[in-house]
Amino acid sequence: MTTILAVEVHDVRFPTSDSADGSDAINRGDYSATYVELRTDSPHVGAGFTFTNGRGNEITVAAVKALSRHVDGKTLEEIFAAPVAFWRSLSADAQLRWLGPEKGVIHMATGALVNAVWDLRAKVEGKPLWRLLAEMPTAELVAAIDFHHITDAITPDEAAAILDKGRTGLDERLAEISRDGFPSYTTSVGWLGYPDEKVRALSRAAFAEGWRAVKMKVGGPIEDDVRRARIIREEVGPQTRLMMDANQVWDVDEAIENMARLAEFDPYWIEEPTHADDVLGHARIQRAVAPIRVATGEVAANRVIFKQLLQAEAIGVMQIDACRVGGVNEVLAEIVMAAKFGVPICPHAGGVGLCEYVQHLAIFDYLRVSTSLDGRMVEYVDHLHEHFVDPVRTVSGKYVLPEQPGYSAQMKPESVADYSFPDGPIWSARLADGVDA
Amino acid sequence: MTTILAVEVHDVRFPTSDSADGSDAINRGDYSATYVELRTDSPHVGAGFTFTNGRGNEITVAAVKALSRHVDGKTLEEIFAAPVAFWRSLSADAQLRWLGPEKGVIHMATGALVNAVWDLRAKVEGKPLWRLLAEMPTAELVAAIDFHHITDAITPDEAAAILDKGRTGLDERLAEISRDGFPSYTTSVGWLGYPDEKVRALSRAAFAEGWRAVKMKVGGPIEDDVRRARIIREEVGPQTRLMMDANQVWDVDEAIENMARLAEFDPYWIEEPTHADDVLGHARIQRAVAPIRVATGEVAANRVIFKQLLQAEAIGVMQIDACRVGGVNEVLAEIVMAAKFGVPICPHAGGVGLCEYVQHLAIFDYLRVSTSLDGRMVEYVDHLHEHFVDPVRTVSGKYVLPEQPGYSAQMKPESVADYSFPDGPIWSARLADGVDA
Structure with a gap:
């Protein structure tokens, strides 16, 4: 058993807007992460994040905190015994769903937490995620997918057939x-x-x-x-x-x-x-x-x-x-x-x-x-x-x-510490210099 | 001239989940508002809000705070001299847009602020909003609409023709x-x-x-x-x-x-x-x-x-x-x-x-x-x-x-004060009683 004892969330921002790296027709920002670490009773840490563009990273941080109640205290075993139920506890929370539904800030925060859970599982099993997934039994992969609202495009049986065929070669x-x-x-x-x-x-x-x-x-x-x-x-x-x-x-x-x-x-x-x-x-x-x-x-x-x-x-x-x-x-x-x-x-x-x-x-x-x-x-x-x-x-x-x-x-x-917003050393110095962030 | 001197944001929640009012196949919550008041140098206050379903109202509050930079300090006159430029300063902020784009939390927060601006204008002109809009010159109504991404469905000229025709009767x-x-x-x-x-x-x-x-x-x-x-x-x-x-x-x-x-x-x-x-x-x-x-x-x-x-x-x-x-x-x-x-x-x-x-x-x-x-x-x-x-x-x-x-x-x-979350008297008492919120 691996139990999640705490959900830590960090507001991490890299000041990339200085150099026009990442500039395009719409976006120009400071590449940032709402970075999550799941502390457990094992030696492993589950890490996940969602990517944002600078300002507003505090909003996705707030969303992760609001959703954490569905992750904190859970065991990896109970999560993966009913993976769609777990996923829906986040994506279809009866109060938070209104803020999307399943889109934008609240869904990106769901992604950060869900990815951290998968990172944790892959570490516990000692495999890179791609290998964990590639070697997973078809039934277990299908059971991890929420087919709600997509059955007119693909059914669980069709997905299973694709994943079974994919074992060959x-x-x-x-x-x-x-x-x-x-x-x-x-x-x-x-x-x-x-x-x-x-x-x-x-x-x-x-x-x-x-x-x-x-x-x-x-x-x-x-x-x-x-x-x-x-x-x-x-x-x-x-x-x-x-x-x-x-x-x-x-x-x-x-x-x-x-x-x-x-x-x-x-x-x-x-x-x-x-x-x-x-x-x-x-x-x-x-x-x-x-x-x-x-x-x-x-x-x-x-x-x-x-x-x-x-x-x-x-x-x-x-x-x-x-x-x-x-x-x-x-x-x-x-x-x-x-x-x-x-x-x-x-x-x-x-x-x-x-x-x-x-x-x-x-x-x-x-x-x-x-x-x-x-x-x-x-x-x-x-x-x-x-x-x-x-x-x-x-x-x-x-x-x-x-x-x-x-x-x-x-x-x-050290990267999390250095680039934490607004209190890490990089941003403390920048904000003291009057940088607009 | 009417200058916006401050953007106040309140997390207001009504404990409706007690009674199953508002319960449906997806949602069951505490009807809440991310409530905005624009303080000005006039006797008028611009009021707007976005509606949420309880938990997570603090996320839309954070989003309003992030967007407020585009409203705070502006005059009503400069906003309505270039209404689409103002609207895009919120909806297409080069960093915050990534969090939508134009959807979910960040867009609902845009709605709260934009509505507060219109409420303020209607009050300054002494009219209910419906009358302000119904009496507005066609050119001014058309100028308030961002046609970006909808010109394949309607053009400014087509909108003007509809609004002109609507004057009759x-x-x-x-x-x-x-x-x-x-x-x-x-x-x-x-x-x-x-x-x-x-x-x-x-x-x-x-x-x-x-x-x-x-x-x-x-x-x-x-x-x-x-x-x-x-x-x-x-x-x-x-x-x-x-x-x-x-x-x-x-x-x-x-x-x-x-x-x-x-x-x-x-x-x-x-x-x-x-x-x-x-x-x-x-x-x-x-x-x-x-x-x-x-x-x-x-x-x-x-x-x-x-x-x-x-x-x-x-x-x-x-x-x-x-x-x-x-x-x-x-x-x-x-x-x-x-x-x-x-x-x-x-x-x-x-x-x-x-x-x-x-x-x-x-x-x-x-x-x-x-x-x-x-x-x-x-x-x-x-x-x-x-x-x-x-x-x-x-x-x-x-x-x-x-x-x-x-x-x-x-x-x-008094409603804002009584139902403020988590520190107003209603929620202080409820949280002390161990209510899940």
């Missing part, structure tokens, strides 16, 4: 990615806030380092987007996949018009071409811009939005996120739905800690669910990995499989 | 509803937590009081729903409109099956038959259950969700809410979209203060936008009105037009 697939790494792409070449010469230098460097898939931000004035796309395409050559990301700034018709302009640079996908809630809009854009793929997901609120994106044939790439939705349980629902609809998953990463998280999800998806690498890539951004106990590693544009037990979510204690 | 319509009141229905007869005999007695009393439209909760075991529907139909007779509300508990196919069972009681609409985010699911249900109308909106996150519900012909009734979305500005967008698509608006109310708010929106919609009462009704629940300075009044199942200046959102100071 698993060892060969594991040997392959253990040897070769997991495909990846980099987003560090073209943030909107970077000047042209920085974009050119970063594109050249990325190509030299072995990256054959890169992503740029679009959504500024269209002439600027065209000019920057030309620079990047010149540097990475015609064979490299060039993805574009508008971060929701366009209206539907505007997205269609602008992609007609940008098509000459052979984009592999257009990401977040319009408002994240606009399923019908994405479907119209996908029909208009094909064969360019529409990709979205980093702010898709929950499995019901993903369900509709698949049903409407609105996306050619599904970008799951590890902590926007309600943690591992809900991501499992999304992964099996993508498999049923035949849409490749390329997880959203970047921010702080998202690469650490999502590598596990992509590896599990390949090993046990989709069983294909065709079109699969994990986003990679080279920021802030140094703050994690088990940081991601990449070689020649590929992720190296994580081997430490857990979900790679644990931060170094 | 306005005086006659106003005379009519001043004399007759505004149509309404009551939800107080059939909460899920009420025993059968209470349902029967309340139904009988509602009919005797003049109500000819009543709503019951469904979504429990279907045999219970059938039995309760039969009781209510027996008491209110065949001519009274009977609405049903499932509060999202059903899956899509389950909704279709259950409505086939309940059709014998001639429901006027089925409200929230499935997950609020499921536009495609609502469209399937609407096609299957017609001529019964599908109604939804109380947790529709924003104008982009409403846009899609209209585009997909997923609803026959649109239930706008005053504070789920980003306040008056966003509701204006929703009202003009509903008019363009020809779908009647029946606002969501109940909770605490929602009746006070939405009467203004429905009256404006009739006077200036839809110009029709056909199928229009405002929800009415007889809870908690005594805490407001200008409470709603009903006569024979109709709302009496509010005449005091403002948005009817201001609470009595």
